Amino acid sequence: MSKELIRLRDCVMSYGDEVVLDHINLYINDKEFLTLLGPSGCGKTTTLRIIGGFLSPTAGDVLFDGVRINDVPPHQRAVNTVFQRYALFPHLNVFENVAFGLRIPKKDRDGQKVKVSEREIHERVMEMLEVVNLKGFEKRPVSALSGGQQQRVAIARALVNRPKVLLLDEPLGALDMRLRKDMQNELKRIQQEMEITFIYVTHDQEEALAMSDTVVVMDGGRIQQIGTPTDIYNEPKNAFVADFIGESNIIDGIMRADGVVEIFNRRFQCLDKGFAKDEPVDVVIRPEDVDIVDESVGQLKGTVTAVTFKGAQYDTIVDFYGFKWLIQTTDFCPVDSHIGIKIDPDGIHVMKKSHYSGMFGDYSSYSEEYEELDVVEPDGEDGEERDSQEGGYEE
Amino acid sequence: MKNKRAWFSVPYVVWMALFVVIPILIMAVYAFTAADPATNATYATAANFTGMGVYLSVFLRSFWLAVVATLVCLLIGYPVSYWMAKEGPRFQRVAMALIMLPMWMNFLLRTYSWMSILENNGLLNQLFQSIGVIDLHNSVGAWLTDLRNSIAIRFAEDPDSFIPAVYHPIRYFQMIGTPGAVVLGMVYNYLPFMILPIYSVIVKLDGSLIEAARDLGADSARVFSKVIFPLSLPGILSGVTMVFVPAVSTFAISQLLGGGTQMMLGDLIEAQFLGGAYNPHLGAAISMVMMVVVVVCMVVMNHFGEGEEQAVML
Numbered sequence: 001m002s003k004e005l006i007r008l009r010d011c012v013m014s015y016g017d018e019v020v021l022d023h024i025n026l027y028i029n030d031k032e033f034l035t036l037l038g039p040s041g042c043g044k045t046t047t048l049r050i051i052g053g054f055l056s057p058t059a060g061d062v063l064f065d066g067v068r069i070n071d072v073p074p075h076q077r078a079v080n081t082v083f084q085r086y087a088l089f090p091h092l093n094v095f096e097n098v099a100f101g102l103r104i105p106k107k108d109r110d111g112q113k114v115k116v117s118e119r120e121i122h123e124r125v126m127e128m129l130e131v132v133n134l135k136g137f138e139k140r141p142v143s144a145l146s147g148g149q150q151q152r153v154a155i156a157r158a159l160v161n162r163p164k165v166l167l168l169d170e171p172l173g174a175l176d177m178r179l180r181k182d183m184q185n186e187l188k189r190i191q192q193e194m195e196i197t198f199i200y201v202t203h204d205q206e207e208a209l210a211m212s213d214t215v216v217v218m219d220g221g222r223i224q225q226i227g228t229p230t231d232i233y234n235e236p237k238n239a240f241v242a243d244f245i246g247e248s249n250i251i252d253g254i255m256r257a258d259g260v261v262e263i264f265n266r267r268f269q270c271l272d273k274g275f276a277k278d279e280p281v282d283v284v285i286r287p288e289d290v291d292i293v294d295e296s297v298g299q300l301k302g303t304v305t306a307v308t309f310k311g312a313q314y315d316t317i318v319d320f321y322g323f324k325w326l327i328q329t330t331d332f333c334p335v336d337s338h339i340g341i342k343i344d345p346d347g348i349h350v351m352k353k354s355h356y357s358g359m360f361g362d363y364s365s366y367s368e369e370y371e372e373l374d375v376v377e378p379d380g381e382d383g384e385e386r387d388s389q390e391g392g393y394e395e
Numbered sequence: 396m397k398n399k400r401a402w403f404s405v406p407y408v409v410w411m412a413l414f415v416v417i418p419i420l421i422m423a424v425y426a427f428t429a430a431d432p433a434t435n436a437t438y439a440t441a442a443n444f445t446g447m448g449v450y451l452s453v454f455l456r457s458f459w460l461a462v463v464a465t466l467v468c469l470l471i472g473y474p475v476s477y478w479m480a481k482e483g484p485r486f487q488r489v490a491m492a493l494i495m496l497p498m499w500m501n502f503l504l505r506t507y508s509w510m511s512i513l514e515n516n517g518l519l520n521q522l523f524q525s526i527g528v529i530d531l532h533n534s535v536g537a538w539l540t541d542l543r544n545s546i547a548i549r550f551a552e553d554p555d556s557f558i559p560a561v562y563h564p565i566r567y568f569q570m571i572g573t574p575g576a577v578v579l580g581m582v583y584n585y586l587p588f589m590i591l592p593i594y595s596v597i598v599k600l601d602g603s604l605i606e607a608a609r610d611l612g613a614d615s616a617r618v619f620s621k622v623i624f625p626l627s628l629p630g631i632l633s634g635v636t637m638v639f640v641p642a643v644s645t646f647a648i649s650q651l652l653g654g655g656t657q658m659m660l661g662d663l664i665e666a667q668f669l670g671g672a673y674n675p676h677l678g679a680a681i682s683m684v685m686m687v688v689v690v691v692c693m694v695v696m697n698h699f700g701e702g703e704e705q706a707v708m709l
Contacts, residue, residue, distance in 0.1 A: 101611035
């Protein structure tokens, strides 16, 4: 896991005045599952295409095993791609699609063109089809396959070439929820079995957290944070990351001392250190880290303005001094009830102010939207609405 | 009928029956009958077909010239379509308009224009004359003749028995009245029918397929031969069909540009119905044979492009 395989050094991509990638620095280790995560237009696909060789960065270097590969065309890179819409060849059947890369003579180390024998092609294709659970499908035309099966063919077609790195561009985007979950497990299994590096692009934060060794959160052509899924979730670097990964209440606070942060003129114990005294900060409180208690013993007191039943929990919107929080709890609190809350020190995460401060983490719009919906749909079964309303990210 | 809107197709079915099926049947009746010159009464016979052997040369010439014209259209049309499809949408619109433009003019007018270009004292020959191509041709020819003569004299032989004279001074290049002129006329008239279907297939090609092929190790040549070309086959097939079928039955082009020396099937048939050789029974028989041969050609062609994507048949 430790050997560095790919490095992007100060990569800039711009079209005229429009900067798509702004000084990206990133290294990717051998056998790592790395995810580029971000909303559409954040530069994640551009980054992937630069690694794949379909784009050449305006400035900066792409290194592969320490060698600069900026000018190496895609067909000479030890990298294969699974495309967003699979891009299977419609005039070839499953077997021929998978065999496509093997039938192309490759140069070996001495520059000699080497052809893979027909027997070896057959063996390797069949072996690969078995890995992706498509045995017996080799004679089928690709148009006769379901979305999930086409996806598997695309993966087999890329992997059969034994690339050092597999690039996946939102490979599960076109599949339905159920199939996505299955394929996530499948991909993770394949990655571990074949022991190759996966670079995965997605806008789905759950997918990123579930599959990755390393998550790279991007926005506006910049890397916002690089870390393990737990780091990214528990220690977001700024309001954007906190909001994009999971649900967050983000409140203005003031760091009064190491381990003491003030919110709404009240002091809370926290675990964060190293800030200047009285430094203004963003405070992240995850909805599941808040305990609802009786009003009299609460650290903060508020009024419930909306409740949505989500199955595993209630999404409760609580108004604290005009600022609305999302609290996820198994306790049902009726609308207009007055409640208190308690937050443990490890439930509070303090972040430095950034230009994202104040843009995220307020659930006011959510509650209003919800109330409007409530009139039409009394059972309020719809939880998807908020995602599209609040963040504006494509689902 | 399952589909309630099926009756929308009634006008088309009636039209097809009236103007396609019934005429073909009438033709068949004509083809298998002949008129007694004395009584003008018709009687059933297969003589129209058995006596057709005399026209074999016309059949062969028709198919040969049509095949050549179709191949030339394909050789010109495919690169043009490919290049057009790769350019931006603005360029595509302009190029499309330019390709369609000649088709807005009358077909005969266009062919007459070619006549005045290719004629012995036509535009092209005048151009050659004025820039000295013809003089150059003549002086090169004269020089070669001198060379031959001087060599022959050295061997003390009669120059014409040494190397027969191959050169005569010319005043113009003979272009009209040659098979080449007929092929040129057909290519000019039918090229858009080759470009349009190929272009529309290539322009719809999913760019990610090309990226996928490159990603899997294919260089540009291989991307073309393994992905782009196979996927544009349906366009090629319909283009070939749309050029070959009218080319094989063309008649005005061969008359105007062939100068009467390049008789094709269309001319032969026309002569049986409208011309001096008036014999509608024979004309119908020739038409039937031509139709069968064309259909067979098309079936064979379509067999090459087997699979789900069949060429658009007429």
